[in-house]
Amino acid sequence: MTPSTTPDRDRTDTVRSAALAAVPAALADLGALVRIPSIAFPGFDRAEVERSAAAVKGLLDDLGIFERVEIRTAVIPETGVEGMPAVIATRPARAGRPTILLYAHHDVQPVGDESLWESAPFEPTVRGGRLYGRGAADDKAGVTAHVGALRALVDALGADFDLGVNLFIEGEEEAGSASFAAFLSENADALRADVIVVADSGNWDATTPALTVSLRGNARFTLKVKTLEHASHSGMFGGAVPDAMLATIKLLATLWDDDGVVAVAGVTARDAETPDYTEATLRDEAGLPAGVSPIGHDSILSRIWNKPSITVTGIDAPSVKNASNTLTPEVSVVISMRVAPGQDARAAYRAIEEHLRAHAPFGAEVSFSDIECGNGFLVDTSGSAVAAARAALEAGYGATPVGIGVGGSIPFIADLVREFPQAQILVTGVEDPHARAHSPNESLHLDTFRHALVSEALLLESLDRSLR
Template sequence: MTSELSRRERVRSAADAAVPSALADLGALVRIPSVAFPGFDRAEVEHSAEAVKALVEGIGIFDTVEVKTARVAATGEEGMPAVLATRRARNGRPTILLYAHHDVQPVGDEGLWDSPAFEPTVRNGRIYGRGAADDKAGVMAHVGALRAFVDAVGTDFDLGINLFIEGEEEAGSGSFAQFLTDNADALRADVIVVADSGNWDAATPAVTVSLRGNARFRMHVKTLDHASHSGMFGGAVPDAMLATVKLLATIWDDDGAVAVPGLHERVADTPEYDEATLRDEAGIPDGVSPIGRGTILSRIWNKPSVTVTGIDFPSVRNASNTLTPELSVVISVRVAPGQRAEDAFAAVQAHLTQNAPFGAEISFHDVDLGDAFLVDTSGWAVAQAREALAEGYGIPPVDIGVGGSIPFIADLVREFPGAQILVTGVEDPHARAHSPNESLHIDTFRHALVSEALLLEGLESTTL
């Protein structure tokens, strides 16, 4: 018992010491604009993958470290580069798979950033930059925890470790399922840690136990064969924007709650969370009211939501006195846990088709589906993760749901049905992932790194 305690103390000390170098390496990764969306420079994603590969090789424990790709099933095109590292378990120890992603969201409007998006900047205990939180911090939490574990126990240990750093999560993980199939043996694990979620707050860790699914698609609306003068024909001729506005308005009721028949809700208790906290974390001005019904967290975790995230329509600068004949909108549906994304999309599609005003022609394109996820919290690995988080943060973790989606987890469950999946992360509610001024709370990162190193130590003591 004394030696086990002493080893755990050594891991804890090494993890604390590993934080500064991990943050420095995080800064170097943030400087690489690794956006995997179409139209962006693939070479930057490849640069990012090679940088991650070098960091992983530097740990010095893996049997193999490779940059690999797989084909996108829908198109046959080559997917974005991922980093895959493997180390076999010995003497009955478990294997852990550590997941994160090195691609990032586009910057958006650069004028909304207080400092350059790809220049990591420290202000008030936070590191600002695109990917500083989502999810290059997840990458460095893994790398830093592994460095600390090796510093404390050496390279001659029995725990199996696989590392998978994806390169296209933000762009939809198009080749993820094929990558799993191609590399099933290398990725197989008893415990999978997905470092791409958040925490209750900057000081309180969380275990994510539910995630909403998603159904994202483009809807095209057409009402005219050609554009016409709005003065000459306005008032008698339905333009595409009029039809679209009326159609979209049928999705929500007067409270802003989703009013689409066939979209399900999950019934589950949620922790206390007041409106003042929502306003602070989401940035709601005093004069604007929240939407929906029920407890606030039930609206975010357990009920569906629908958001219009993009529109193809003349900009304000290019506006003219014209009746627009057709336009497209991108719609994002978050699906409650317990409902298949395919069924949710079918319900939304049927609702929009049946409610199209003025006989508008409606078509659907670029459909992207991802199922929701409910974590089985009864496994031994979850108990070890809770213990490590409590020790690393100094505060017991809470179970949370997440309103966002991580669709590829359904692929992990399908490919590795016996694995225990732990969804954790380094973000806090003020991280602003996907938004301008994305940032990482440095102390949260420190605690996350320490917690993961302690989890590795605990797994090294586990015999299956």
């Protein structure tokens, strides 16, 4: 894409002013969305996700710029079950202008232990310059930043601009995007774009913007370890019979070395430089107490961005409340592995499965289920859209943007790359390191949101002046 005219400073300033004026309405929209408990996980009320989709559709309808705005679903191929509702909107480009696809998701994580929240998770609450609530940062802020930026563009330029704009607001990202690939295939013509903005990442800090240039992949699965046909008395048989908890503990311990480094053959790391990042910053952002040491080797960010990690995220075993003098016959655990950018997630999964089978102690039976794999992502930073995004971020934040890696995963980006191989993909976001996404007391830094909305409006204005 190339500029068609010399940048019009008055026009850019008009868009900036309109974007700043759009922030209060965008925050009001965000508050209304946060009040909807749109959890797409099994066992939660689907009607709330449908209500959230309807609310998002209403915001897009009110913009008055789209040829169509629809709520759609796709069937999950593996199960035949209908996926969660997504919202799509389409507006074709004119006069040789490019088309941009804006992505975010309106579903949220479960709240976890509500007693750990300082305010009700679905009642948006402002304190200390932050908006607290489940989804306030991840990712209903992404939804309303898109809406607010488009509202500012319309207020500044009118509804008759030439840029093509499509939106895809997903409804099941937190639950694994099970119908994403099918949805994308079925709606490819409606969503096709030259530039794709995925607003589901974060920034270097609350005042420094970032473009995410690498993401780790993921391999998540449930491991069951079985050693007995039934529970047995620990006094009568303990010391001669291995129970499943003993076998599970010994088996899981083989996944790491003494420094907490992944010790699975065939799981690789990426060699890439990282910016300076101190242990003090890590302790502050992660909540790591003074007496607990970090794990791993080399620079801290290389451990987070470029190396694999393995976390046990759940366990089914007798609870403390229900403990008895019994040898446990079987234990199930959920294992989440983050895969270094550049390694195929399925290959990494095969490596960890082979490792666990080979290291099962006492001949314990191991089985694997609920396997989910998603590849990482490396951004081609040479494209014109990346340059335009960096310029918009610098103008919107008043600070030079940083190219960052992210230790988390957005597996569906691989689907976007496959479906739209010519599109330039920009991974942005409104989170800062203290957002606590997925955790109790999730929050959005209000200044960061303002800067993000202004930056996106400036990017839209810039692309509206560009030729494909």
